[in-house]
Amino acid sequence: MKCIRFSHSGGDKRPEPRSRKSIWNLSSSGGSNPDNARRSGSEANSQTDASGSGQGSPASNFLLSSSMRQNELKVFSFAELKAATRNFHRTHWLGEGGFGCVYKGFIKVNRTDGTESKVEVAVKQLNGKGLQGHKEWLSEIRYLGVVDDPNLVKLIGYCLEDDPRGVQMLLVYEFMPKGSLEGHLFRRGPPVLPWEARVKIALGTARGLAYLHEELQIQIIYRDFKTSNILLDDSFGPKLSDFGLARLGPEGGDSHVTTAVVGTVGYAAPEYVHTGHLTAKSDVWSFGVVLLELLTGRKALDKNRPKNEQRLLEWVKPYISTSRKFHLIMDPSLEGHYPLQAAQKMASLAASCLTRQPKARPKMSALVEGLKQVLAIPVPDGDGTECKENTPQKLEKFHSDPGVTREKLSVWKMFTVPKLVKT
Numbered sequence: 001m002k003c004i005r006f007s008h009s010g011g012d013k014r015p016e017p018r019s020r021k022s023i024w025n026l027s028s029s030g031g032s033n034p035d036n037a038r039r040s041g042s043e044a045n046s047q048t049d050a051s052g053s054g055q056g057s058p059a060s061n062f063l064l065s066s067s068m069r070q071n072e073l074k075v076f077s078f079a080e081l082k083a084a085t086r087n088f089h090r091t092h093w094l095g096e097g098g099f100g101c102v103y104k105g106f107i108k109v110n111r112t113d114g115t116e117s118k119v120e121v122a123v124k125q126l127n128g129k130g131l132q133g134h135k136e137w138l139s140e141i142r143y144l145g146v147v148d149d150p151n152l153v154k155l156i157g158y159c160l161e162d163d164p165r166g167v168q169m170l171l172v173y174e175f176m177p178k179g180s181l182e183g184h185l186f187r188r189g190p191p192v193l194p195w196e197a198r199v200k201i202a203l204g205t206a207r208g209l210a211y212l213h214e215e216l217q218i219q220i221i222y223r224d225f226k227t228s229n230i231l232l233d234d235s236f237g238p239k240l241s242d243f244g245l246a247r248l249g250p251e252g253g254d255s256h257v258t259t260a261v262v263g264t265v266g267y268a269a270p271e272y273v274h275t276g277h278l279t280a281k282s283d284v285w286s287f288g289v290v291l292l293e294l295l296t297g298r299k300a301l302d303k304n305r306p307k308n309e310q311r312l313l314e315w316v317k318p319y320i321s322t323s324r325k326f327h328l329i330m331d332p333s334l335e336g337h338y339p340l341q342a343a344q345k346m347a348s349l350a351a352s353c354l355t356r357q358p359k360a361r362p363k364m365s366a367l368v369e370g371l372k373q374v375l376a377i378p379v380p381d382g383d384g385t386e387c388k389e390n391t392p393q394k395l396e397k398f399h400s401d402p403g404v405t406r407e408k409l410s411v412w413k414m415f416t417v418p419k420l421v422k423t
């Protein structure tokens with residue numbers, strides 16, 4: 001079996017329960033491929049290394065002491081996962097991201113009464129051979145194997161196995177029946193994601209980030225907050241998925257960690273893109289972008305729109321603090337069915353996240369409190385006439401008026417959205 005080289009300190013030698021295998025075991029199970037151990041220059045320079053170095057530091061102690069002991073990860077054979085997904089049949093295909101394809105599967109579980117039942121899962125198969133994919137696979141296990149919060153997707157287990165076609169690296173998650181927020185928010189046509197569901201999704205994900213930033217022994221920076229990584233359960237409850245880019249936060253009085261710049265175009269904080277300095281406030285920026293997406297129903301970056309509307313932050317800025325015109329940025333598919341005051345409050349929370357100075361951005365726990373207040377404002381009865389001016393036709397007319405757009409945009413010309421490529 002090929003091995004993913006994985007450095008660690010020797011701090012924790014507690015025996016692993018027999019039923020599971022930990023990444024600790026993976027790392028020490030022999031073989032070492034120097035290519036797998038190599039990191040990009042800036043990653044290697046980072047002060048805190050998510051891939052396991054930093055011997056004896058609180059960070060490594062945290063990962064090593066808690067990894068795998070709190071959450072029992074199951075080790076699947078490749079044959080099991082093939083059977084679970086009917087040989088990765090296209091009818092089981094759920095989607096595809098940078099990591100690889102995701103399939104729906106069914107695995108057998110033993111009930112406490114001794115009977116067997118089948119449980120739905122999502123199986124993610126790494127399709128690339130590159131180092132980045134291996135690193136993301138390991139990060140998923142390291143972080144999702146440790147964290148435990150209702151707003152984070154559960155990792156059930158993994159598979160690492162040699163196969164005639166190469167090493168197979170897969171991850172098995174709890175199945176999220178409603179798919180990703182991206183699929184619901186940007187879908188053309190009904191059913192529309194109602195206002196209340198949007199606020200609940202914002203609140204749930206804010207809680208998830210607050211847990212990672214503020215409630216653990218050592219902070220975790222998620223680094224890839226975006227609508228496609230927010231998965232929804234049967235009642236549209238959100239859970240964060242994809243910890244492949246997650247990093248441990250700064251420690252020992254450091255203000256930031258220095259890393260290679262990775263992430264997704266349109267969501268990453270400008271200071272991170274420009275300097276590689278990563279803090280939890282980078283996640284807060286991305287959270288602000290998603291709040292705006294929830295309000296407007298527009299993507300952070302949409303190349304299919306007219307040039308001056310492609311970058312959401314630039315498009316929205318002139319109207320966000322103008323109460324008279326604020327409703328014009330709201331998602332027209334809501335057809336006015338939202339409380340204007342609540343939407344404005346949510347927009348002001350978004351604006352506070354999108355402050356250029358990271359320190360001035362709120363903590364996630366403060367955003368949780370703010371969003372609770374937003375949720376408490378009831379949706380008006382009736383047909384939503386008070387906000388109904390925002391029909392698609394009116395919006396089109398308003399935004400195609402060059403006088404309005406140019407004049408307003410000039411006010412914000414200091415504001416530029418960073419360019420970033422997902423690696």
Ligand SMILES: Nc1ncnc2c1ncn2[C@@H]1O[C@H](COP(=O)(O)OP(=O)(O)OP(=O)(O)O)[C@@H](O)[C@H]1O
Nearest residue numbers: 095096097098099102122173174175176179180228
């Ligand atoms: N646990 C899950 N339950 C149900 N569907 C899932 C699950 N995980 C992923 N999916 C589906 O698979 C799709 C692809 O997910 P994936 O995380 O691989 O890519 P992505 O988020 O679209 O892009 P990126 O690689 O940039 O994260 C998701 O949009 C979602 O529809």
Ligand SMILES: [Mg+2]
Nearest residue numbers: 097228229242
């Ligand atoms: Mg994803």
